[in-house]
Amino acid sequence: MSRPTVTVREQPPRVVVVGGGFAGVRLLRRLESLVPAGRAELVVVSPVDHLLYTSLVPQVCASSVEPRHLAVALRSVLRRTLLCLGDAVAVDLAARTVTTRTVDGSARTIAWDRLVLAPGSVTATPEVPGLAEHALGLKTLDEAVTLRDHVLAQLELADATEDPEQRSALCTFVVVGGGYTGTELAAQMAAFTRRAAAACQRVRPGDVRWVLVDHAPRLLHELAPALGRRAARVLARRGIDVHLGTSAMEISADSVVLAAGGPNVRRHTRVPTRTVVWCAGVAPSPLAAVLGLPTARGRLVTDEFFRVPSADGVFALGDVAAVPDSTHGGTPAGQTAQHAVRQGAAAARNVAASLGIGSARPYRHRDLGFVVDLGGRDAVANPLGVTLSGLPAAVVTRAYHLASLPSAANRARVATDWLLNDLFGQEITHYAAPGLAGRTIAASENTQIYDRRT
Numbered sequence: 083m084s085r086p087t088v089t090v091r092e093q094p095p096r097v098v099v100v101g102g103g104f105a106g107v108r109l110l111r112r113l114e115s116l117v118p119a120g121r122a123e124l125v126v127v128s129p130v131d132h133l134l135y136t137s138l139v140p141q142v143c144a145s146s147v148e149p150r151h152l153a154v155a156l157r158s159v160l161r162r163t164l165l166c167l168g169d170a171v172a173v174d175l176a177a178r179t180v181t182t183r184t185v186d187g188s189a190r191t192i193a194w195d196r197l198v199l200a201p202g203s204v205t206a207t208p209e210v211p212g213l214a215e216h217a218l219g220l221k222t223l224d225e226a227v228t229l230r231d232h233v234l235a236q237l238e239l240a241d242a243t244e245d246p247e248q249r250s251a252l253c254t255f256v257v258v259g260g261g262y263t264g265t266e267l268a269a270q271m272a273a274f275t276r277r278a279a280a281a282c283q284r285v286r287p288g289d290v291r292w293v294l295v296d297h298a299p300r301l302l303h304e305l306a307p308a309l310g311r312r313a314a315r316v317l318a319r320r321g322i323d324v325h326l327g328t329s330a331m332e333i334s335a336d337s338v339v340l341a342a343g344g345p346n347v348r349r350h351t352r353v354p355t356r357t358v359v360w361c362a363g364v365a366p367s368p369l370a371a372v373l374g375l376p377t378a379r380g381r382l383v384t385d386e387f388f389r390v391p392s393a394d395g396v397f398a399l400g401d402v403a404a405v406p407d408s409t410h411g412g413t414p415a416g417q418t419a420q421h422a423v424r425q426g427a428a429a430a431r432n433v434a435a436s437l438g439i440g441s442a443r444p445y446r447h448r449d450l451g452f453v454v455d456l457g458g459r460d461a462v463a464n465p466l467g468v469t470l471s472g473l474p475a476a477v478v479t480r481a482y483h484l485a486s487l488p489s490a491a492n493r494a495r496v497a498t499d500w501l502l503n504d505l506f507g508q509e510i511t512h513y514a515a516p517g518l519a520g521r522t523i524a525a526s527e528n529t530q531i532y533d534r535r536t
C-alpha cells in the first residue's frame with residue numbers, strides 16, 4: 083500500500099481521533115503501545131470524558147447496574163493521549179484541520195497529520211409520524227436513565243389514578259425493534275417493572291404489559307435463528323406480547339398505531355400507551371454526511387486498511403464506517419462492539435504504519451459468537467458457534483461482559499452491582515424528577531449540531 087505523506091512539522095506528527103468509544107479507545111490504546119512517545123502526538127476529540135459500555139445499557143434501565151459504572155474514564159485507560167472535550171463538527175481536508183464545538187459553545191480548530199474518524203452511530207429515525215416528538219431512544223446513558231425514571235413514573239401515576247383505562251395505558255410499554263437491544267430491553271424491563279408493581283397499592287404485576295414489535299418475521303433477526311427461537315420462549319414466559327411482521331405506523335403522546343400483515347392486507351391496531359421506545363436500528367453519525375467523503379448507506383467508505391479513498395491521511399472505522407469484511411465477501415462489517423474493538427486494534431497498526439512504524443495489514447474478522455442478556459438467570463448465547471440458553475448462557479454472558487469492560491475498576495463495580503442485586507434486588511427509585519419535556523431522540527443524541535454547508 084502507498085503511504086500518505088507525513089507533513090513536515092517542528093513537532094511530531096499529530097494523530098487526531100474523533101470519538102472515544104469502542105473503536106477509538108481500542109485504537110488509541112494500541113497506538114500508545116505501538117508508537118514510541120515523541121514519534122507522534124495523540125489527541126482524542128470526544129463530547130464526553132468516558133467510553134460508554136453500551137452492551138450493558140439495558141441493565142441501567144432495569145436498575146441492574148449503576149449508570150456511572152458503565153462509563154469508563156478516558157483518562158484512566160489512555161496514558162498519553164490529550165483529551166479535547168467537544169464534538170467534531172467539520173473537517174477541512176485540504177487544510178488538514180478539524181473544527182470542534184466545545185461544551186461552552188465555542189469553536190476550536192485542531193490541525194492533524196492523520197485523522198481517524200470513529201464517531202459511531204445514532205438512533206435511526208425513519209419518517210414515522212410522531213417518532214421524532216414522542217419516542218424515546220436508547221443510545222446514551224442519559225437516555226437510559228430518562229427511560230428508567232419515565233417508566234417508574236408511569237407506574238406511580240397508574241397507582242394514583244382511579245380510572246382503569248388510564249391505568250392500563252400508563253402500564254403499557256411498547257418497544258419497537260426486536261434486535262438484540264430491543265429484545266434485551268423488553269425482557270429485562272418486564273421482570274423489573276413487575277417487581278416494582280408488586281410494591282404498589284393499586285397496580286398489580288399482572289397489569290403491567292410489555293409489547294415488542296418488529297417488522298421482521300423473527301426475533302434477533304441479525305443473529306443465528308436458534309438464538310431468536312430460544313429468546314422468544316423466554317419472552318413468552320415473561321408474558322411479553324411479541325408482534326412480528328408488524329410495523330409502528332404513527333406515534334402520539336398517548337398511543338401507537340401498529341400495522342400487521344402483508345402489503346395488501348394491513349390490519350391496524352391503536353395501542354394506548356405513554357411509552358414507545360425506538361430500538362429499530364442505528365444510522366451513522368451525522369458527521370459522516372457533512373464531510374464530502376464517499377458514503378455507502380450513510381457510512382464512510384473505506385478500503386480494508388481503513389483508509390478513506392481520496393482523503394490522504396484519513397482513516398475511518400467502527401459503526402460510522404463501511405469497512406469491507408473479507409470473511410463475508412467484502413460486504414460492510416456489522417455495526418457491533420465486537421467489530422469496533424477488533425477494527426480499533428487493526429487500524430492502529432495501519433495508522434502506525436502510515437507513520438513509518440511497522441507494516442499495514444488488511445482487516446480480517448473471525449466471528450466469536452454473540453451474547454444476549456435477558457435478565458436474571460436468562461440469556462441466549464452462541465460462543466464459538468455453540469448455542470446456549472438459561473443459566474449456562476447467563477454465566478457466559480456475564481463473564482463476557484466483565485472480560486470486555488476495558489477497566490478493572492468498572493469491572494469490579496459492575497460485578498458488585500450484580501452481587502448486591504442478587505442479595506437485595508434492584509433499586510426502584512428515580513434519579514431525578516422524571517419528565518420528558520425536550521427529551522427527543524435528536525436532542526438527547528445531539529444530532530443537529532453539524533453544519534451541512536461545510
Ligand SMILES: Cc1cc2nc3c(=O)[nH]c(=O)nc-3n(C[C@H](O)[C@H](O)[C@H](O)COP(=O)(O)OP(=O)(O)OC[C@H]3O[C@@H](n4cnc5c(N)ncnc54)[C@H](O)[C@@H]3O)c2cc1C
Pocket residue numbers: 100101102103104105106127128129130132133134136137138139140168169170171200201202203220221222262263367369399400401402417418419420421422453
Ligand atoms: C443499547 C445498546 C446495546 C448494544 N449492545 C451490544 C452488544 O451487546 N454487543 C455488541 O457487539 N454491540 C452492541 N451494541 C452496538 C455497539 O455499542 C456499537 O456497535 C459500538 O459502540 C460501535 O463502536 P464505535 O466506536 O463505532 O461507536 P461508539 O462506541 O458509539 O463510540 C463513538 C464515540 O464517538 C463520540 N462522538 C459522537 N459524535 C462525535 C463527534 N461529532 N465528535 C467527537 N466524538 C463524537 C460518542 O460520544 C462516542 O463516545 C449496542 C448498542 C446499543 C446502543
